[in-house]
Amino acid sequence: MEGRGPTQIGSLLENERVPNPTTHQGKPSDYPYKWDISTVVHILERREYTGCTVNFKTHRNSIWDKKKRQTPEEDQAVFYNTQPAIVAEDVFEKVQQIRQQRHRQTKTGKSSMFSGLVFCADCGAKMYYCTSVKFDKRRDFFVCSTHRHRKDQCSAHYIRSVVLEDIVLRHIQMVISYAANHEAHFRAVMGQKLKLASDEAIRVSKKKLAKAEKRLNELDRIFMRLYEDRVNGTISDERFAFMSKSYEDEQTKLKQEVDALAKEIAQQEQATDDVDRFIAQAHKYVGLEELTPYALHELVKAIYIEAPDESSGKRRQNIHISYDFVGFIPIHELMQEGMA
Numbered sequence: 001m002e003g004r005g006p007t008q009i010g011s012l013l014e015n016e017r018v019p020n021p022t023t024h025q026g027k028p029s030d031y032p033y034k035w036d037i038s039t040v041v042h043i044l045e046r047r048e049y050t051g052c053t054v055n056f057k058t059h060r061n062s063i064w065d066k067k068k069r070q071t072p073e074e075d076q077a078v079f080y081n082t083q084p085a086i087v088a089e090d091v092f093e094k095v096q097q098i099r100q101q102r103h104r105q106t107k108t109g110k111s112s113m114f115s116g117l118v119f120c121a122d123c124g125a126k127m128y129y130c131t132s133v134k135f136d137k138r139r140d141f142f143v144c145s146t147h148r149h150r151k152d153q154c155s156a157h158y159i160r161s162v163v164l165e166d167i168v169l170r171h172i173q174m175v176i177s178y179a180a181n182h183e184a185h186f187r188a189v190m191g192q193k194l195k196l197a198s199d200e201a202i203r204v205s206k207k208k209l210a211k212a213e214k215r216l217n218e219l220d221r222i223f224m225r226l227y228e229d230r231v232n233g234t235i236s237d238e239r240f241a242f243m244s245k246s247y248e249d250e251q252t253k254l255k256q257e258v259d260a261l262a263k264e265i266a267q268q269e270q271a272t273d274d275v276d277r278f279i280a281q282a283h284k285y286v287g288l289e290e291l292t293p294y295a296l297h298e299l300v301k302a303i304y305i306e307a308p309d310e311s312s313g314k315r316r317q318n319i320h321i322s323y324d325f326v327g328f329i330p331i332h333e334l335m336q337e338g339m340a
């Protein structure tokens, strides 16, 4: 959550002389404080620390199968709250998200807490963190990766990281203070906004689901006819094999889609608690003076940078912050309405 990778976490543990699991279990070791990257990764990805029990993580194809095989996550059984949690569920999910974003290692080895969070508002591409050893920190910047590769595809979206940090911190402070001090108004407005968005998303997903289910039914009928044709000898075995294979592929894909959509709908339907979860976060960060990587990762999902507007002679640049749980927060509107 503080933006360190497994290697950095490993050396940190070593420096702080934290015994590794082997040593912890009382087994002798020449390097009691040396942490394998794989051990760190395993701990980061272990859902049990959130207080649940995960069963059927591995399976064997038969009792003679010597090899333990990884069960796909959707087929594992998770039993929640079976033991005290040492990692909060939200933190665990966030860490998995962060681990999925590939971090671009700069040549200098310097990194930014914003890496992986910043996107170009026009083309949607990730913005690259650029730095050099000679540069002092004030000159580090982010630039649209599309523009970096092909100048004609997107204009020079560029922002210095100190400027970004300053804007983001001020926005977070405003949002937190508003959400914590005007809870009722914040909940009403954001709840309404999320409900509209999730109603729309549910409507779209349900439509897709109905379409996929209809096609699955159609495929069942097509299969029946295909078998009849084969029995009657109206089609060749080759033709039958070819057609049934392509319909089977379509069927498999559709079934996966139906499963994914059903999950999506279930998730969208519980979106209403999200405003309350955000308000709880806001209370936790009231009085935040300095932006830490932990706070940033916990509060912010993504940041979109617009192209600078220099038409007034002064450089003006808009950025949009998508917060965790609730997305974009129209803070200036909220504050105006709150005053009225």
Ligand SMILES: [Zn+2]
Pocket (backbone or CB within 6 Å): 120, 121, 122, 123, 124, 125, 144, 145, 146, 147, 154, 155, 157
């Ligand atoms: Zn761009």
